[in-house]
Amino acid sequence: MDKIRWGVLGAAKIAREKVIPAMQGKEGFEITAIASRSFDKSKTTAENLGIAKYYGSYEELIQDPDIDAIYNPLPNDLHVSYSLQCIQAGKHVLCEKPLALHADEVQTLIHARDKHGVKAGEAFMVASNPQWKKAKSIVQSGELGTLRAVQGFFSYYNRQRDNIRNIAENGGGGVWDIGCYPVFTSRYVLGEEPTRLAALLDVDPEFGTDRVGSVIMQYPSVQMTFTISTQLVPYQRMFFYGEKKALEVRIPFNAPIDQANELHLHHGDIVGHKVEIIQLPVSDQYTEQAVEFSRAIQQDLPVPVSLESAYQNTRILEAIFQAAKEERWINLT
Ligand SMILES: NC(=O)c1ccc[n+]([C@@H]2O[C@H](COP(=O)([O-])OP(=O)(O)OC[C@H]3O[C@@H](n4cnc5c(N)ncnc54)[C@H](OP(=O)(O)O)[C@@H]3O)[C@@H](O)[C@H]2O)c1
The missing domain is CATH 3.30.360.10 (Dihydrodipicolinate Reductase; domain 2)
Structure with missing residues (x-):
């Protein structure tokens, strides 16, 4: 895998202002697509930030075969459900903190990660x-x-x-x-x-x-x-x-x-x-977070902050x- 192609769920402030700019123009990975609940918002955000693809629903991005990994900066109560959908679609997922509001739910993600053989972690940059x-x-x-x-x-x-x-x-x-x-x-x-x-x-x-x-x-x-x-x-x-x-x-x-x-x-x-x-x-x-997470995918290394750590934190x-x-x-x- 030459470049990890990242998709972003939601035009969140942290994504627009910090994480996406930090992940653009780097070797080894790129921001390929963004999704929003609003098609217009995803289009405008993609145009403003120079992102090639945009979707009017999270599900479309999750199912895009040209996406390898997904960054999930949705509100805290949506972290587990959407990260689970990403894993089930065979995508690697980097989910914002706090990864879950119930520790039991992290166990669900751990089982899914192991079943689908993807990388998953909490975005404690x-x-x-x-x-x-x-x-x-x-x-x-x-x-x-x-x-x-x-x-x-x-x-x-x-x-x-x-x-x-x-x-x-x-x-x-x-x-x-x-x-x-x-x-x-x-x-x-x-x-x-x-x-x-x-x-x-x-x-x-x-x-x-x-x-x-x-x-x-x-x-x-x-x-x-x-x-x-x-x-x-x-x-x-x-x-x-x-x-x-x-x-x-x-x-x-x-x-x-x-x-x-x-x-x-x-x-x-x-x-x-x-x-x-x-x-x-x-x-x-x-940027450092994206470098380490993308490398973990490319070289099959541990992710910076594992789901096991997320379980303890939660x-x-x-x-x-x-x-x-x-x-x-x-x-x-
Ligand atoms: N690591 C860090 O440094 C850091 C810093 C700040 C925040 N965070 C984390 O990042 C996440 C997002 O924080 P934020 O401040 O960027 O939040 P935000 O600007 O409110 O963005 C959240 C996004 O989630 C989507 N969304 C879906 N359902 C929603 C709903 N019911 N209500 C509101 N938004 C909804 C929206 O995107 P669409 O409308 O485009 O679909 C919205 O833009 C949080 O989990 C937070 O803890 C991390």
């Missing part, structure tokens, strides 16, 4: 970002000393009534939209799964979706806390604290594509402490809702 690979290698090298704590924060402000993030039926709310990131990146860096968690959620009375959430998770080797919000000043950080040094991932999730990402290594002391700045080369994490996110509702620790083992 952070896993393909050089800054997170570096963060993982620093933590795992022991340079920080014994690691004892991880902390995360991720927030933005969005009260748009018609945004899928504020619509409960679409799988809206902060936990599904951004809580998935501190959970995923801590699992990714630590190479462990949390054993139990407790959580507080503040639900928007109008939308019925969570707008602030704080979670404490026990990992086998460390404690982790994180807070997320859909109604706070935009901010994001991740910290990994060892006995000797602390690692700060400064723009952990929405890493810019036009400037170098920085990791800050804090050497201790409260006042005037030394900060070692590690600069990563300028890169686009959505279990943890579900447990956050349960912990908050039942006001107790939830055991994850």
Whole structure:
């Protein structure tokens, strides 16, 4: 397979503004087609972005024999059903986070993936970002000393009534939209799964979706806390604290594509402490994701973020809702 021919389901903002541009004009893969519920919208989007084929239904794109792989950026509640259709049509599928709203449904996708012999994964682009690979290698090298704590924060402000993030039926709310990131990146860096968690959620009375959430998770080797919000000043950080040094991932999730990402290594002391700045080369994490996923198809390698990982992440996110509702620790083992 010379070039992986990708199709996109839905003219989603993330697809139009980030993922499609990041996947165009590259070796090894191309965006061949886009589908929308509206034929006019797919035509306009295709013309604006220079995409050769466009369809007025997702099903037509899924059945197109000239498409090898499908990127699924539909609302969260449609991730599993459409990814399943893609797999059943023999297509590889890269599905946006959160891949599912129920862990059991990921098992359905795993069975289908194995039956149809395709590649399938969750689009956690952070896993393909050089800054997170570096963060993982620093933590795992022991340079920080014994690691004892991880902390995360991720927030933005969005009260748009018609945004899928504020619509409960679409799988809206902060936990599904951004809580998935501190959970995923801590699992990714630590190479462990949390054993139990407790959580507080503040639900928007109008939308019925969570707008602030704080979670404490026990990992086998460390404690982790994180807070997320859909109604706070935009901010994001991740910290990994060892006995000797602390690692700060400064723009952990929405890493810019036009400037170098920085990791800050804090050497201790409260006042005037030394900060070692590690600069990563300028890169686009959505391109890196497409490179790794396309290569996985071409060379029969593991995808960057597997369905097995998605299963674990979904279990943890579900447990956050349960912990908050039942006001107790939830055991994850
Ligand atoms: N990895 C990342 O960095 C990242 C960033 C942002 C978002 N995301 C994920 O990407 C997905 C899309 O997010 P987004 O902000 O791009 O959303 P969006 O702009 O609202 O796009 C969602 C698309 O889904 C289609 N759709 C089908 N049924 C729909 C329905 N009932 N209501 C609304 N849209 C419907 C629409 O396309 P048509 O009308 O063309 O059919 C719509 O454009 C979400 O799962 C989100 O978590 C990931």
